[in-house]
Amino acid sequence: MELNNAVALVTxxxxxxxxxxxxxxxxxxxxxxxVCARSINKLQNLxxxxxQKIIPIELDVTNPQSVAAAAxxxxxxxxxxxxxxxxxxxGIISAPDLDAAKAEMDVNYFGMxxxxxxxAPILNRQGGGAIVNILSLLGKVNxxxxxxxxxxxxxxxxxxxxxxxxxxxxxxxxxxxxxxTVDTDLAKAWPDPKVAPAEVARAALQAxxxxxxxxxxxxxxxxxxxxxxxxxxxxxxxxxxxxPGMELAGTNA
Numbered sequence: 378m379e380l381n382n383a384v385a386l387v388t389x390x391x392x393x394x395x396x397x398x399x400x401x402x403x404x405x406x407x408x409x410x411x412v413c414a415r416s417i418n419k420l421q422n423l424x425x426x427x428x429q430k431i432i433p434i435e436l437d438v439t440n441p442q443s444v445a446a447a448a449x450x451x452x453x454x455x456x457x458x459x460x461x462x463x464x465x466x467x468g469i470i471s472a473p474d475l476d477a478a479k480a481e482m483d484v485n486y487f488g489m490x491x492x493x494x495x496x497a498p499i500l501n502r503q504g505g506g507a508i509v510n511i512l513s514l515l516g517k518v519n520x521x522x523x524x525x526x527x528x529x530x531x532x533x534x535x536x537x538x539x540x541x542x543x544x545x546x547x548x549x550x551x552x553x554x555x556x557x558t559v560d561t562d563l564a565k566a567w568p569d570p571k572v573a574p575a576e577v578a579r580a581a582l583q584a585x586x587x588x589x590x591x592x593x594x595x596x597x598x599x600x601x602x603x604x605x606x607x608x609x610x611x612x613x614x615x616x617x618x619x620x621p622g623m624e625l626a627g628t629n630a
Contacts (some may be wrong), residue, residue, distance in 0.1 A: 378456070378507045378550060378585050380405035381459045386447075388438055388492060389461030391419040393561025394511065397578040398458055399423050399431065407583065411451045413461075431617045438488030441472035446564045448495040455506035456585065459489045464510060464563050468621035469524040476521045478525035483606055486536060497549065505548030507585050510537045511577070514598045517605055518612050522619045541590065549589055554581045557597030570597045 382400065387398050390412035402410050403426065410425045413436035420433040434450060437443040438461050452537040463484045471479065489510060500506035515523065516530030534553060541551035562573035572595025580594035593602045604612050 378581060378588070380407055380456070380586060382406065382408045383456045383506075384409045384451075384503075385411070385456040385458060387436075387458045387460055388436060388488075388498070390414055390423060392460065392462075393563065394559065394574040395460050396484060397575040398460060398582070399426065400575075401578045401582055403427055403430065409453070409454075411454065412445075413447065420548045427434060428536070429436075438492055439483045441491060442493050444488075444491045448499060451496075452499055453484070453503070454499050455503040456498060457492065457500065457506070458509045458511070458595055459492050460509075460511045461488060463599070464523060464526045465567075466523045466621075467525050469528070471621040472525065475525075475569045475579055478528070481526050481529040482532065485526070487533040489533055489538050493536075497544055497547070500544075501547040505544075507550040507552065508540065508544075509552045509581050509585060510540075511536065511581070512553050512555045514593065514601055515553045516555065517602070518609075518616050520616050522621055524621070550585065550590070552581065552589065554584070554594065555574070555590045555591065555598060555602070556594045557601060561597075568585050572597060582629050622624050 387395055388523050391414040399410055400615050410431050411434050412420050412431055413434045414420050415437050417433050417435040424431045424433050434447050436447045462500050463481055465481060467477040493508060512534050513530040515527040516534040519527040537551060537553045554576050556572050558571045559577055561574055580592050584591045584592040593599050
């Protein structure tokens with residue numbers, strides 16, 4: 378899919394990766410970018426980059442009415458970038474309750490699925506278009522320090538595969554982006570190596586151009602994804618050593 382003259386929508390646009398998507402899309406010559414966040418006031422700096430092309434949309438992906446309202450306003454979207462996500466760094470057993478797990482699942486899985494469902498007919502009318510789902514390598518192997526987040530991303534990876542299969546007939550490309558640790562505020566206490574958020578945006582959009590379905594941005598993601606193919610149980614056992622409440626220094630994933 379060519380990005381020139383595309384109409385993009387970016388959820389979680391005010392987050393650590395979102396702004397880099399906007400920058401890269403502008404450089405690629407898109408016709409329009411809908412930038413979305415729960416509070417429209419958080420989008421003003423992005424709109425100022427190009428008020429003619431960038432349109433702010435108030436959107437809560439966990440609210441079906443909000444998702445429906447966004448779909449009704451943004452009927453010309455040809456590239457949907459599901460970037461909204463949350464990570465609360467809780468284990469499964471060690472957490473005081475399942476509230477964090479439910480919140481992560483609500484955004485990372487149900488919110489993403491709701492956006493795919495709402496915009497699939499719109500993309501179909503544009504000739505198919507593309508969906509980019511920002512996932513995580515932790516959806517492939519669980520990090521107990523952030524166990525419920527990992528589980529929500531695993532669900533999102535499986536959902537992405539289902540959406541890809543269901544939308545193949547309408548010629549919609551569905552890209553799964555699985556970085557390791559991204560250098561954003563959510564991971565500021567996590568050890569290196571970290572992938573720059575600009576690199577995640579670059580790799581994701583390059584995958585759209587090249588019709589690549591799965592992409593692993595950054596050194597960490599490339600290494601661990603290869604290790605998962607060679608020795609999946611070994612990677613699982615290594616990750617299992619990083620339990621909730623333990624110091625993360627020294628881990629590579």
